Amino acid sequence: MNGKRRSGDKTALIVIRREDAAEEPHHSGAWKVAYADFVTAMMAFFLVMWLINATTEEQKRGIADYFSPAATVGHSSSGNGQPFGGHTPFDQGSLVSDRGAMSVVQARAIAPPDPDEDDADASQRPMAPNRARNAGLEHGTASGNAATTGPQSGTRAPGGGAALTAAAAPQSQAQTAELLRAEQERQERAAFDRAAEQIREAVHADPQLAELGRQLAIDQTPEGLRIQILDEERQPMFATGSSVLQERARLLLAKVGPVLAKLSEPISIAGHTDAAPYRGGDKSNWELSAERANATRRLLIEAGLQETRIRSVTGNADRDPLLPADPLAAANRRIAIVVLRMAPGP
Numbered sequence: 465m466n467g468k469r470r471s472g473d474k475t476a477l478i479v480i481r482r483e484d485a486a487e488e489p490h491h492s493g494a495w496k497v498a499y500a501d502f503v504t505a506m507m508a509f510f511l512v513m514w515l516i517n518a519t520t521e522e523q524k525r526g527i528a529d530y531f532s533p534a535a536t537v538g539h540s541s542s543g544n545g546q547p548f549g550g551h552t553p554f555d556q557g558s559l560v561s562d563r564g565a566m567s568v569v570q571a572r573a574i575a576p577p578d579p580d581e582d583d584a585d586a587s588q589r590p591m592a593p594n595r596a597r598n599a600g601l602e603h604g605t606a607s608g609n610a611a612t613t614g615p616q617s618g619t620r621a622p623g624g625g626a627a628l629t630a631a632a633a634p635q636s637q638a639q640t641a642e643l644l645r646a647e648q649e650r651q652e653r654a655a656f657d658r659a660a661e662q663i664r665e666a667v668h669a670d671p672q673l674a675e676l677g678r679q680l681a682i683d684q685t686p687e688g689l690r691i692q693i694l695d696e697e698r699q700p701m702f703a704t705g706s707s708v709l710q711e712r713a714r715l716l717l718a719k720v721g722p723v724l725a726k727l728s729e730p731i732s733i734a735g736h737t738d739a740a741p742y743r744g745g746d747k748s749n750w751e752l753s754a755e756r757a758n759a760t761r762r763l764l765i766e767a768g769l770q771e772t773r774i775r776s777v778t779g780n781a782d783r784d785p786l787l788p789a790d791p792l793a794a795a796n797r798r799i800a801i802v803v804l805r806m807a808p809g810p
Contacts, residue, residue, distance in 0.1 A: 648807040652729075656689040656803065659723050663691065666719040673719070675699075676712055688729065688805040691720060694786070695797040702797075705743060707755035714763060720801070721767020727803055730775040733757045733764075734800045739782040739791035754779025760799050775804060 519527065660682045667673045667680060679699065681692040693701055693716060701713040709717070724731065735757035737749040757777045765771050785796040 645807065649805075652805060652807045653684065655727065656684055659689060659727060659803070660684075660691075662723045663720055666723065667716065670715070670719065673712065673716055676716055680716065685802070686805075687732075687802050689803040691801040691803075692786075693717075693799045693801075695794040697794050700794070700797070701799065702756055702759075705752065707752065707759045709759060709763065717760065717763045718767050721764045721769050724764065724801075724803065725768040725770065728773075729806050730773050730804045731764075731769070732776045732778070732802045732804060733761050733774070734777075734784075734802070735760070735779045736784060736786070736796060736798050736800065737782050738793065738796040739785070749781035750779050752779070753781050756799060760801070764801075 515527070516524070663680075663682060664677070667677050676699075679694045679696055679701070681690075681694060683690055693713065695701055701710055702708060703710065735753035735755070737753050742748050742752055754777070757779055761774055761777050765774075782791060782796065785791050785793075786798060787793045787795055790796075
């Protein structure tokens with residue numbers, strides 16, 4: 465309002481003053497930049513700590529080699545041109561390469577050229593021994609550098625991991641097959657042990673066969689479970705010179721047959737005689753041993769053994785004595801029943 469009063473105006477003069485509100489001080493954003501730098505530094509610090517903890521000493525040297533300022537081959541010194549050779553610290557193998565390190569090669573000083581000689585003549589003159597040696601050395605150094613970056617260098621090739629995996633696959637399969645074979649052999653041996661124990665218990669439980677237990681021999685051989693019925697003096701299994709089984713031998717085979725029927729492996733039967741010649745006209749120990757083995761086969765089938773499981777029936781005469789030192793011993797006259805192994809051998 466105008467500060468002058470009009471004449472005759474009796475109203476009071478009102479003066480209004482307006483002042484601009486003071487602006488608040490501007491806050492700078494520099495602290496945000498500093499905070500971001502701090503967080504980045506902490507992240508880098510923890511990343512470095514993780515790398516130190518997760519890598520071996522050889523891998524640390526490989527990483528340091530890659531970032532070495534003296535590494536003249538740079539990208540190829542770590543493998544295939546990618547950081548760390550394209551591998552992680554947990555990948556199999558080492559990330560180490562010594563191709564990036566500087567090497568010092570001693571060489572002889574090159575003789576200074578003769579200023580009196582013409583350049584054209586110098587080019588046609590044979591190279592001095594020192595210069596030839598130095599030139600060869602330089603050529604070898606260049607070849608070494610080229611070999612460093614080539615596929616035949618000591619660094620890991622891009623397909624190295626696949627090659628290692630392919631090489632490890634047959635080894636793993638071989639180990640699996642070996643474990644499977646060992647388990648099958650263990651199970652088969654356990655089944656043979658149970659069968660042998662059942663035969664012994666069946667024989668001992670029968671009063672008529674109690675004395676015959678001494679003529680029963682059961683063991684495990686590389687071929688399988690072998691059950692042998694042996695002759696004793698005055699207690700033969702067969703009549704003299706005959707393939708007819710005595711009554712006790714028939715009872716014994718009647719106990720063996722049901723136990724063998726519970727197994728699944730094939731069976732071979734072999735007859736044996738002593739070295740005494742056969743007293744007859746047109747027959748020998750060969751025919752006698754074969755006839756006794758075949759008579760045993762028939763009796764086992766009558767006792768419950770499946771005929772399809774019989775692998776072979778042979779007569780060995782006196783060619784495989786149980787007691788070689790006494791070829792006329794009664795124990796050499798025997799029947800051998802073998803439950804053949806089916807587990808694959810080593």
